[in-house]
Amino acid sequence: MPAKQxxxxxxxxxxxxxxxxxAIAGAVRAKRYxxxxxxxxxxxxxxxxxxxxxxxxxxxxxxxxDSIASGDWSxxxxxxxxxxxxxxxxxxxxxxxxxxxxxxxxxxxELGLAGHKAELTAVAEEIERIARRPRASAALVATDTLDEIxxxxxxxxxxxxxxxxxxxxxxxxxxxxxxxxxxxMALSRSETIYVSRCGLIHDIGKMTTPPEILNxxxxxxxxxxxxxxxxxxxxxxxxxxxxxxxxHTPAVRGHHERLDGRGxxxxxxxxxxxxxxxxxxxxxxxxxxxxxxxxxxxxxxTTALEELQRHAGTQFDPDVIDAMNDVLTKxx
Numbered sequence: 001m002p003a004k005q006x007x008x009x010x011x012x013x014x015x016x017x018x019x020x021x022x023a024i025a026g027a028v029r030a031k032r033y034x035x036x037x038x039x040x041x042x043x044x045x046x047x048x049x050x051x052x053x054x055x056x057x058x059x060x061x062x063x064x065x066d067s068i069a070s071g072d073w074s075x076x077x078x079x080x081x082x083x084x085x086x087x088x089x090x091x092x093x094x095x096x097x098x099x100x101x102x103x104x105x106x107x108x109x110e111l112g113l114a115g116h117k118a119e120l121t122a123v124a125e126e127i128e129r130i131a132r133r134p135r136a137s138a139a140l141v142a143t144d145t146l147d148e149i150x151x152x153x154x155x156x157x158x159x160x161x162x163x164x165x166x167x168x169x170x171x172x173x174x175x176x177x178x179x180x181x182x183x184x185m186a187l188s189r190s191e192t193i194y195v196s197r198c199g200l201i202h203d204i205g206k207m208t209t210p211p212e213i214l215n216x217x218x219x220x221x222x223x224x225x226x227x228x229x230x231x232x233x234x235x236x237x238x239x240x241x242x243x244x245x246x247x248h249t250p251a252v253r254g255h256h257e258r259l260d261g262r263g264x265x266x267x268x269x270x271x272x273x274x275x276x277x278x279x280x281x282x283x284x285x286x287x288x289x290x291x292x293x294x295x296x297x298x299x300x301x302t303t304a305l306e307e308l309q310r311h312a313g314t315q316f317d318p319d320v321i322d323a324m325n326d327v328l329t330k331x332x
Contacts, residue, residue, distance in 0.1 A: 024108055025069035031107050032061035038103040043095040055186070056083060056093065060100040066271045073123055081130050094131035101127055149244050153197060156204055163207045164214055170287060175200035177283035177327070184323040184330075185279075195276045198251035202280045205235025205252070232256050233265040251276035255284055258315045278317040282308060282324055285316070301328055 028035065036057035059079075067076040080097050087093040101124035108120065161168035178199030182192035206214060209231050213224050220228060236253025239245050254277035257263035259270040289304035299307070305325060312318040 021069055021071065025065045027107055028061060028065040028068065028104055032058060032065065035061040035064075035100070035103045035107060038106065039096055039099045042099040042103065043092060053092065053096065056087075057096060057100070060097060061104065064100065064104050067123075073126070076123075077126055077130060080127055084131055084133070097131045098124075098128050149197070152242060152245055153200060156201055160204055160207055164211070167203050167206050167214070170291060171200055171203050173287045173291075174202060174280065174283045177287055177324075178279050180327045181279050181283060181320060181323045184326045185319070194248075195251070195279050198248050198255075198276045199280050199283050201235070201239065201245070201248060202252055202255045202284060203231065203235065204238055205231035205233070208234045229256070229264050236265075248276075250274045251280050253277075255280040257281070259317065260314045263315075275317075275320075278320050282316050282320045286324060 036054065039057040039060065040054065060076075063076045063079055067073045083097065084094055101120060105120050105124075157168055157171065160171065175196045176199075179192055179196035182195045187195065209228060213220065213227055216224065232253055232255065236249050239252045240249040251274060253265065254263075254268060254273055257266065257268045257273045257277060259273065261267050261269045263273075286301075286304050286308060289299045289307060290301055292298050305321075305328060308316055308321050308324065312321050
């Protein structure tokens with residue numbers, strides 16, 4: 001098996017034309033579907049296209065926009081390296097990613113913003129070097145490992161139920177909502193299972209929350225709210241300490257982050273909140289609103305959805321809210 005090369009922590013090509021970075025990033029985001037379509041058209045025959053390939057192309061366009069805005073290409077290049085490892089058995093993926101820069105440059109050319117040509121050329125060369133590197137095909141996770149994960153999840157939820165039955169009930173419901181949202185967002189089967197599991201254990205840190213705060217029959221004071229908020233960090237630490245579940249940590253720790261950066265525990269900005277955490281955030285909030293609370297009656301689902309939409313783009317991901325709307329209206 002070839003040794004995996006280690007990328008520099010910050011790979012940055014020569015920068016030119018810094019003044020119009022925001023314009024280019026905005027144009028790429030606005031035309032991300034066109035960029036993804038151009039990538040697919042260049043390298044994939046129509047019968048070979050599946051949802052996973054389409055999402056990979058769309059993710060490339062979105063990450064490319066983030067990198068052109070920040071001038072830091074290391075995240076994009078690292079993501080490409082990971083995608084090529086993950087789909088090592090699919091030779092179309094490296095070709096698709098190599099086509100991404102030229103498809104994006106076409107958008108830049110349409111705008112007449114040629115100042116970044118040298119930079120984008122350097123990016124294209126680095127992407128091709130990473131994408132073309134020989135890799136060993138990775139076998140899918142063994143069935144017995146998957147079964148072991150489910151056993152661990154079951155044990156955790158059982159412990160949560162012993163600590164607080166209502167939170168355990170809520171967590172099971174959130175896991176189901178996450179699965180439905182994932183399906184509506186056309187995630188792969190493995191990705192849908194993953195976000196469902198993230199939803200199932202998102203509140204596991206509440207085992208550390210004092211019962212008098214967790215079950216207070218009133219709105220919490222600010223000090224009590226600060227204690228309550230520690231459950232996200234505590235849950236993330238608990239999951240990170242279990243090797244088979246550690247990859248669920250970002251969603252468990254980050255399900256109360258907000259797109260506007262005002263969430264907790266890390267105050268992450270929109271581009272740093274993983275999709276899994278965004279999905280859990282919507283499912284968690286929706287189920288909390290339609291559920292019974294000691295200090296209020298449950299909301300109607302339509303009212304809860306309106307409340308989510310009111311905070312779209314600031315607290316919640318609008319695309320995830322759209323998927324939740326589809327789940328409710330189309331009975332997925």
